[in-house]
Amino acid sequence: MNPADDVASVFRALPGFEVIAFDGPDAATFLQAQLASDVASLAVGEWQWSSWLSAQGRVLFLLLLLRSGPAGFLALVAHGRGDELVQRLGRYVLRAKAGIARAPLQAVGRVAGALVGGARVQAGGAATPVGASWDLDLGGARARRLRLGPEPGPAAGDADWELADIDDGVPWIHPAVADRETPQALGLERLGAYSVHKGCYPGQEIVARTHFLGRSKRNLLRFRAGSSGVPAPGDALNASDGTAAATVVAAIRLGHEVSGLAVVRDPSRASMATPDGAPVVLTELP
Numbered sequence: 066m067n068p069a070d071d072v073a074s075v076f077r078a079l080p081g082f083e084v085i086a087f088d089g090p091d092a093a094t095f096l097q098a099q100l101a102s103d104v105a106s107l108a109v110g111e112w113q114w115s116s117w118l119s120a121q122g123r124v125l126f127l128l129l130l131l132r133s134g135p136a137g138f139l140a141l142v143a144h145g146r147g148d149e150l151v152q153r154l155g156r157y158v159l160r161a162k163a164g165i166a167r168a169p170l171q172a173v174g175r176v177a178g179a180l181v182g183g184a185r186v187q188a189g190g191a192a193t194p195v196g197a198s199w200d201l202d203l204g205g206a207r208a209r210r211l212r213l214g215p216e217p218g219p220a221a222g223d224a225d226w227e228l229a230d231i232d233d234g235v236p237w238i239h240p241a242v243a244d245r246e247t248p249q250a251l252g253l254e255r256l257g258a259y260s261v262h263k264g265c266y267p268g269q270e271i272v273a274r275t276h277f278l279g280r281s282k283r284n285l286l287r288f289r290a291g292s293s294g295v296p297a298p299g300d301a302l303n304a305s306d307g308t309a310a311a312t313v314v315a316a317i318r319l320g321h322e323v324s325g326l327a328v329v330r331d332p333s334r335a336s337m338a339t340p341d342g343a344p345v346v347l348t349e350l351p
Contacts, residue, residue: 076173078218079226083147086168087138091161096138099157101248101259101266107132112201113189114256116248117154122271123244124251126150127237127258131192131199131213139213141172143237173218176225177208185351186233188257206232206351227317231326234350236285236314241299245312249275250328252285252350283328285314287350292323292343302327302337302345310337
């Protein structure tokens, strides 16, 4: 599909996704110091996954970060948490010549119908300017494209996009999951959303220690269950003895089944169930 095709005929609105703008001569330095990814490596027109962590090395936000100009960046956040990010991250601007605000832009997406088995979501790349918008090729199991720009897409529900996030293992951070898991437990190395080689950032020492000592015993996996209810982010999947064996990050209903992502404790992977008792089947991410 040509990225210049009409937005309304190709792309669909993504409810809950919001765009944040960073600008100013110190914006790159500020983001490099605060975010876990190597922001300094981004050239104008390139994008990457990123994350913002607590001082204890727990993930507060997952971001998709685009360098829109020499002193400008756009960040995509999910679950309607744009204002929260502006408020919380804005506290650390202090004397830096950097601005942070909600951008008057929309996030719209296109999902291919055919499932591409084994394909992995892109960890970053070059974005294509399309008028006043940016077009990003996310790839992945459903060959997704994302567009950030002023044109809204038709409201058609975002179930296809949610399912693609689950298939691709993109763990957008719901408030119920924020500040609970490390980047390693959430599989963020697959996205390149943190670095263990760049300079300091909040939580960097804990992230590096976990990485080099290999101590993370929690893993992000896909799950399926014939559940009557859809578990919410933060809910537990229980082991056969009733103890919590995993934490749900995202879930969606597909016909008679529920599909989702969960951070699973290794010893409990053999047998577990949803909160309403439905058996869970786990699969590795591509």
